[in-house]
Amino acid sequence: MCRWGKTPLDEAKLSNNERLIKLLEEAATLQLSKNPSTSQEPSVTDRMTRRKCSIYAFQPWELLKVQNKYGVVLWVQDTIDELIEKAAVHFKLELPSISRIITEDAGQILDVDMIIDGQNLYLITT
Template structure:
């Protein structure tokens, strides 16, 4: 049980593009990093109350996250639609 907690990571997800900081009224949500990108997208969509679409995560440098193993503990991520 203790070893499982030691490996848990969390991230903060924001519902906008990292370079589009104009809208300060949108809050992010802190989530535990699950075992798949798909599960993280589902959780983020549910907690941020955004409409379901085709999403991806970007880092602060606007790099696409391909796998949850690339996410560092306490990392800021940005949930955007694939068309953005």
């Protein structure tokens, strides 16, 4: 871990280095299989390095049309559904059955581990 609390895996994800991400995840899995007594509870360091994201209640391509619309900065939750619910509560939205979190380039976020600390995200409903 570096002085800013980032692990090598965090840095690999930040730089989008798929090969390095895979290698580090495989190494972590191997280490856990060799050390099954290791607790699955997050460490103090893990809890201190929580990620946050900014969520907006409009689609990114509507950014120029939307005046004085603010987002909310939220801690990244354990699941996408929890993140969607948390954002919906803030925006006082009744969520239809299909709600998604997308990136600025309209990529759907399927797993909270895909979210980079400080990333701008958009809550959309279809």
